């Protein structure tokens with residue numbers, strides 16, 4: 001949670017109430033399914049617990065030490081040894097539960113909100129996001145169609161239109177035009193639903209028997225979520241073109257390779273129908289050339305999807321918005337507010353230019369859900385069940401609305417800029433130590449780097465850098481991850497946890513330098 005926010009402290013728990021736990025007097029020791037006074041008392045205690053957790057978060061090993069070669073939590077399966085085989089038949093107390101959380105659960109937690117978390121990509125929480133999650137749990141609605149909670153659908157429409165304007169998406173992506181935004185659980189679900197929409201759009205044009213001719217294009221840096229979406233959508237695995245990214249362009253896809261692949265496929269009688277472009281790839285934050293890909297897609301009447309799961313957040317800052325230039329020709333655009341935007345998981349934002357394609361692929365209209373406010377030509381309501389895979393959906397727009405309102409766009413821009421500045425500092429530190437190299441140019445808040453191998457090194461520094469990463473992570477002081485680029489084993493340092501400050505960057509770097517000295521000395 002941001003230190004400048006009003007969050008953190010939390011008032012001490014009220015000791016009045018019905019004595020929900022800690023028991024003593026018979027029935028009072030037992031939680032009733034929903035009793036407002038018990039909720040007040042237990043809720044206060046839980047908020048205190050959470051606030052205390054955040055206050056002391058940097059005292060825990062960032063990566064759970066379950067896999068550590070020492071300590072009590074030695075192995076996968078550690079928890080089975082600590083918990084009973086069967087569910088309790090009598091109620092337990094909240095106190096006993098808190099004890100177990102402290103002793104058995106927290107040691108098995110990897111602390112994604114730690115200021116020393118630099119692995120993968122961030123997954124932000126915040127006070128506003130947390131409060132939004134609480135409120136969503138409170139209403140606990142299942143908002144599949146407008147009538148099941150008009151506020152849920154309408155707030156989602158409004159907040160996604162706000163966000164589209166913050167990103168300066170073309171106006172066709174707004175709900176007031178033919179498009180609109182919808183909250184999915186993850187970027188994986190987003191690419192799946194647009195792939196289904198694109199597939200069916202193409203099959204309507206070419207006939208259902210063309211199924212096995214459909215071809216998808218992406219780079220070898222595209223997230224594996226696309227491959228999974230193809231598996232689910234029934235796209236033949238031999239029809240997924242995974243083109244080698246251009247290492248001279250920081251691992252972006254080369255448009256001429258896409259053009260070449262498409263023309264080969266066309267001459268083989270296949271039907272190119274879908275391009276997945278990425279803004280901020282998972283390995284190295286590469287940005288695919290959207291304008292060129294948009295031209296290609298347009299020329300061949302293909303669907304262009306843009307996956308900006310991580311880097312989309314940066315594009316609310318005018319100085320980073322150019323990375324979205326070319327989005328005008330895209331059919332769909334996705335970014336994860338749950339990554340680097342202070343919105344607790346899950347909250348993946350998907351916009352489409354023409355919602356009718358999603359709805360044609362995903363709508364059903366069973367008798368038991370029919371109502372007079374259904375989405376139809378005559379009604380201007382959206383039934384979001386027709387924009388996603390599941391029927392049921394949570395009231396997720398609340399937390400995004402609260403994040404936008406309680407922080408405001410200017411603070412959110414400063415938040416992003418600060419992380420990018422911290423990443424720049426880390427990059428400078430890497431450059432200043434000749435034992436290391438920056439592996440690819442930094443674009444956002446991810447630094448890809450490695451310890452240079454000695455000339456005698458047998459595997460081009462693979463083991464050396466693996467050992468460096470492993471030692472750093474097992475220290476418990478930081479958590480970083482890795483990737484492989486052009487056969488090089490590269491370390492990834494992604495800045496973006498809400499509590500990360502300059503001091504954490506310096507401490508992480510000092511740790512990596514010390515470990516490097518030790519590793520190089522012993523090799």
Ligand SMILES: *Cc1c(COP(=O)(O)O)cnc(C)c1O
Pocket residue numbers: 121185186187188189223225278279280281282307308309310336348
């Ligand atoms: C994180 C990420 C994903 C996967 O995100 P989920 O929401 O977990 O499915 C996909 N694409 C990119 C570029 C990502 O960074």
